[in-house]
Amino acid sequence: MCSRKFFVGGNWKCNGTVDEVKKICCMLNNGEVPCPNHIETIISPPFVFIPLVKSMLRTDFQVAAQNCWKGKGGAFTGEISAEMLANLHVPWVILGHSERRQLCGETDAIVAEKTAYALDNGLKVCLCVGETLEERERNETGAVVARQTAAVASKICCWANVVIAYEPIWAIGTGKVATPQQAQEVHYNLRKWLDCYVSPHVAMNMRIIYGGSVTAANCKEIGANPDVDGFLVGGASLKEDFIAILNARNYQH
Numbered sequence: 001m002c003s004r005k006f007f008v009g010g011n012w013k014c015n016g017t018v019d020e021v022k023k024i025c026c027m028l029n030n031g032e033v034p035c036p037n038h039i040e041t042i043i044s045p046p047f048v049f050i051p052l053v054k055s056m057l058r059t060d061f062q063v064a065a066q067n068c069w070k071g072k073g074g075a076f077t078g079e080i081s082a083e084m085l086a087n088l089h090v091p092w093v094i095l096g097h098s099e100r101r102q103l104c105g106e107t108d109a110i111v112a113e114k115t116a117y118a119l120d121n122g123l124k125v126c127l128c129v130g131e132t133l134e135e136r137e138r139n140e141t142g143a144v145v146a147r148q149t150a151a152v153a154s155k156i157c158c159w160a161n162v163v164i165a166y167e168p169i170w171a172i173g174t175g176k177v178a179t180p181q182q183a184q185e186v187h188y189n190l191r192k193w194l195d196c197y198v199s200p201h202v203a204m205n206m207r208i209i210y211g212g213s214v215t216a217a218n219c220k221e222i223g224a225n226p227d228v229d230g231f232l233v234g235g236a237s238l239k240e241d242f243i244a245i246l247n248a249r250n251y252q253h
């Protein structure tokens with residue numbers, strides 16, 4: 001019997017106005033979802049809306065930032081430090097999202113540094129990994145995901161506050177979702193990698209969640225796989241679909 005608690009994150013990316021944020025919070029607050037014994041839910045609005053979301057959101061959902069600076073705050077214009085997030089009681093941060101790796105030049109080393117610093121400052125980290133279409137076509141998926149995870153493994157000792165999101169880049173925002181078999185295969189191999197190179201305990205307990213065009217229509221089939229422990233959801237997290245995704249597994253409410 002698997003003891004990993006189902007984990008679902010809503011990544012709002014760079015979307016929303018005050019009115020829209022209020023509407024989404026109301027939609028989330030009215031949703032019927034499994035109790036926190038069965039599921040852990042994080043909601044990740046843009047930085048500027050974090051206080052509003054924290055003030056409105058139901059208490060069984062936690063708030064996550066979408067990024068943070070790699071070290072202590074200071075003369076880093078435009079950045080938000082891990083200490084600031086901790087000071088605002090934001091428990092989670094998403095790091096290494098492919099949009100930040102690809103559009104903002106975040107290397108494996110930077111993502112690893114950020115992860116270590118965020119964990120050291122009391123944050124929990126949803127660490128994103130995943131391959132490009134070209135890498136998948138060259139059969140490099142396993143190697144890419146292992147390389148991205150190894151960079152983090154070289155900087156941290158404790159994985160208890162980490163969730164890994166496998167997000168194939170070709171599936172993000174494209175409507176082209178990975179098949180349940182593709183997701184299961186990558187998650188299984190990543191768990192095996194953790195077993196070999198980190199520890200059997202970490203491998204067994206790590207929540208490995210899938211992200212990339214998850215919808216109400218496809219979540220049940222993907223979420224039924226033994227190594228898929230939940231989802232990171234972009235587009236669908238702004239809509240009523242998100243409630244259906246939280247109900248992907250048939251837990252009692």
Ligand code: PEP
Pocket residue numbers: 011167171172173174175211212213214232233234235236
């Ligand atoms: C994401 O950005 O993390 C994501 C999974 O996006 P989408 O669900 O829109 O593909």
